Amino acid sequence: MSIWQRLVGDRHELSESVEPLSEQRETPGVRIEVQRLNKFFGSHHVLRDLDLRVDPGETFVIFGPSGCGKSVLLKLITGLLAPDSGRILVDGEDLHAEGLRRFRMAMVFQSSALFNSLSVGGNVGLWLKEHRICGPAEIARIVGEKLALVGLAGQEDAMPSQLSGGMKKRVSIARALAVNPHLMLYDEPTAGLDPVLTEQIGHVIVDLKHLKITSLLVTHDLNLGFAVADRLGMIHEGRLIEVGTPASIRATTNPVVQAFIHTQMKVLAR
Numbered sequence: 484m485s486i487w488q489r490l491v492g493d494r495h496e497l498s499e500s501v502e503p504l505s506e507q508r509e510t511p512g513v514r515i516e517v518q519r520l521n522k523f524f525g526s527h528h529v530l531r532d533l534d535l536r537v538d539p540g541e542t543f544v545i546f547g548p549s550g551c552g553k554s555v556l557l558k559l560i561t562g563l564l565a566p567d568s569g570r571i572l573v574d575g576e577d578l579h580a581e582g583l584r585r586f587r588m589a590m591v592f593q594s595s596a597l598f599n600s601l602s603v604g605g606n607v608g609l610w611l612k613e614h615r616i617c618g619p620a621e622i623a624r625i626v627g628e629k630l631a632l633v634g635l636a637g638q639e640d641a642m643p644s645q646l647s648g649g650m651k652k653r654v655s656i657a658r659a660l661a662v663n664p665h666l667m668l669y670d671e672p673t674a675g676l677d678p679v680l681t682e683q684i685g686h687v688i689v690d691l692k693h694l695k696i697t698s699l700l701v702t703h704d705l706n707l708g709f710a711v712a713d714r715l716g717m718i719h720e721g722r723l724i725e726v727g728t729p730a731s732i733r734a735t736t737n738p739v740v741q742a743f744i745h746t747q748m749k750v751l752a753r
């Protein structure tokens with residue numbers, strides 16, 4: 484059974500929109516290429532010829548100080564914002580092109596953004612239900628499977644108001660997984676969480692790596708970044724100034740990256 488089938492269950496019960504993009508592909512993840520991306524807000528030039536490549540199935544972390552353009556980059560990739568120039572390619576096809584093969588992305592927001600009137604199971608299964616992807620029994624099975632993936636097996640009936648911040652975040656990750664995404668985006672997934680909960684969320688994200696969903700995570704928290712990333716890149720003055728594995732970023736000689744790492748470590752040592 485392929486990873487994809489494990490993710491979506493019996494495909495006969497699902498609409499064709501959940502087929503993998505390629506039968507030959509080893510991962511459900513897409514390749515993302517960002518080419519010379521520029522974004523202005525008035526005269527504020529936030530992203531400057533930014534280039535980025537995220538490989539299929541990779542977990543890529545973008546870090547950098549507050550206000551450097553991390554969330555703007557994610558909004559450009561989701562299409563919530565339009566670039567002033569440059570391209571975003573998904574498996575080689577322009578994100579904004581007519582007739583782009585359908586692919587699914589799911590985002591884990593900084594605020595967990597759960598519907599408080601719905602149970603945990605209702606939140607996780609909402610997309611499947613609204614898009615009539617499958618019937619109630621199959622939705623229940625998929626919801627249970629996704630909750631188990633984030634360490635919340637059996638919590639279907641809990642209400643969001645009963646949950647801690649860390650649990651809400653895990654529900655929002657399960658909800659994103661229910662879409663069977665080809666691309667997962669995380670915007671500051673540990674914002675507002677204490678160090679213990681931050682570590683738990685880090686473990687969940689690491690545990691999900693075996694699914695090989697292409698994942699792009701933005702954070703100012705380098706500890707989290709180092710813990711989960713296959714590769715990381717730092718945004719500075721609108722560009723990715725350095726890209727590498729956790730080990731190579733730690734060993735960087737780039738003074739700007741070094742300064743950011745050292746500032747973070749000092750904050751943590753306090």
Ligand SMILES: Nc1ncnc2c1ncn2[C@@H]1O[C@H](COP(=O)(O)OP(=O)(O)O)[C@@H](O)[C@H]1O
Nearest residue numbers: 524527529547548549550551552553554555556
């Ligand atoms: N809709 C907007 N209108 C004007 N300025 C914006 C808008 N969104 C973001 N910005 C500005 O772009 C810069 C980058 O923002 P953002 O991507 O949110 O930073 P961060 O790296 O903290 O996520 C900031 O200076 C922010 O004020």
Ligand SMILES: [Mg+2]
Nearest residue numbers: 553554555671
């Ligand atoms: Mg942000």
